[in-house]
Amino acid sequence: MNDHRRYARAIELLRAAKLRPTRQRMALARLLFATGHRHVTAETLHDEALAAHVRVSLATVYNALHRFTAAGLLREVVVDGQRSCFDTNTTDHQHFFIEEEGQLQDIPAASVQITGLPAPPPGTSIRRVDVIVRVAKVSG
Amino acid sequence: MNDHRRYARAIELLRAAKLRPTRQRMALARLLFATGHRHVTAETLHDEALAAHVRVSLATVYNALHRFTAAGLLREVVVDGQRSCFDTNTTDHQHFFIEEEGQLQDIPAASVQITGLPAPPPGTSIRRVDVIVRVAKVSG
DNA sequence: CCAGTAAATTAGAATCGTTCTAAAATATTG
DNA sequence: CAATATTTTAGAACGATTCTAATTTACTGG
Structure with a gap:
């Protein structure tokens, strides 16, 4: 998938979820949904975003993960009492x-x-x- | 089960688990194992202990729950990311x-x-x- | 029963993931 | 472009849990 397709896909996902396609959400959506299914925590995704030179706060990552989950784009998986895990595979x-x-x-x-x-x-x-x-x- | 039996049972459980039968552990064991199977959190058990006029700190309750779990007297159940739950039914x-x-x-x-x-x-x-x-x- | 020791308890501080707050920035609508 | 609604953010606050270091308690061998 090229950059343009990825961009279009992210926009589409956010629009369908009735979420404003902000710079931060776009970047996070692309990190999450560009490749195959993934499992992330708020912190791993935040680190990834920073590594990809996306300026985004941890609070926004939490926000996005919860919005995405509410919109059915992600599913939360509870495995230990410490950190929340999010799965891009919602089937x-x-x-x-x-x-x-x-x-x-x-x-x-x-x-x-x-x-x-x-x-x-x-x-x-x-x-x-x-x-x-x-x-x-x-x-x- | 009368008080004496409960006391004897608690002592026995702790001995078998190689845990010193301290006043606090005895009281917690009795709260946990006197009746049928139960689900508790550190806080609910602590509250119960205080209500039963057992002077015990929250730190000790956490300690006891973990020791009991390691000894196989309890099982930890992970249901949400917030609080840990312990089950007296280890089967x-x-x-x-x-x-x-x-x-x-x-x-x-x-x-x-x-x-x-x-x-x-x-x-x-x-x-x-x-x-x-x-x-x-x-x-x- | 007592002294010596090992283990347990404790209050309070510290930690960690997460949420909240209120202000500034950004997106949308008309 | 102005007006409005939403989003982002840094940093504070939060709640559950763990840690710390001092005190207390249980056990052991005489």
Whole structure:
């Protein structure tokens, strides 16, 4: 994808999400959506932006991540109590979590089957089923 | 269960976990393990202790929760990025998470079947599969 | 039972990710 | 272009958690 296409794509994403295409959002959208699916935290994305010479504050990165998530462009993945992780893959899928590295890896939804879930508590309905497969490195 | 039995049980748990049975740990163990399974945060447990006139600092509650978890008496459940939740049910099971209330509810492991998990990433092995069924209240 | 020691508790400070605030900058609309 | 609404920002504030260093408590061997 060339620069022009990337630019057009970012504009389009933001417009569709009813978000003003500001310089900062454009740059973040391009970092997030230019290549294949990604997992980022506010801090990794902020660092990336700075490395790419995009002047943007951490507060704006948080802002953008939340707006993008609300607009359905991102999905938040909860893996540990410390930092929030955002996934550009918003389709139904699950995750491996490599504990030592704090790294996420997608598991296609197609492969995993969850059966036998009991009915949700009275007065509630299921919004999402999150599966985190926690893995640890083995020696050898 | 009467007081004496509870006391004996708490001592036993702590001894088995190679933790000195201090006044604070005894009190916390009794709060945690006296009745059926529970979900607590450091703060809810601290509040409970104070309400029961147990003088214990928040730092000690954090300490105890982590020691108990390391000893296998508790299991940590990650549901949101904000607070850590600890579950006295350490057997294989899953959770409903009621978003509005931040409340957890156990799902017996027996009912849920997860099939079709791909092999873990090279060099890793599966430590645990966490399933969080996120539910939201419905009107009516 | 006591002295010596190792471990645990504590208040308060420090830390870390995240959110808030209020002012300045930018985008949109007419 | 002016008027308005939205966004960005630095820095302060926040809340959960961890750390620090001093005090207290539990254990061990005599």
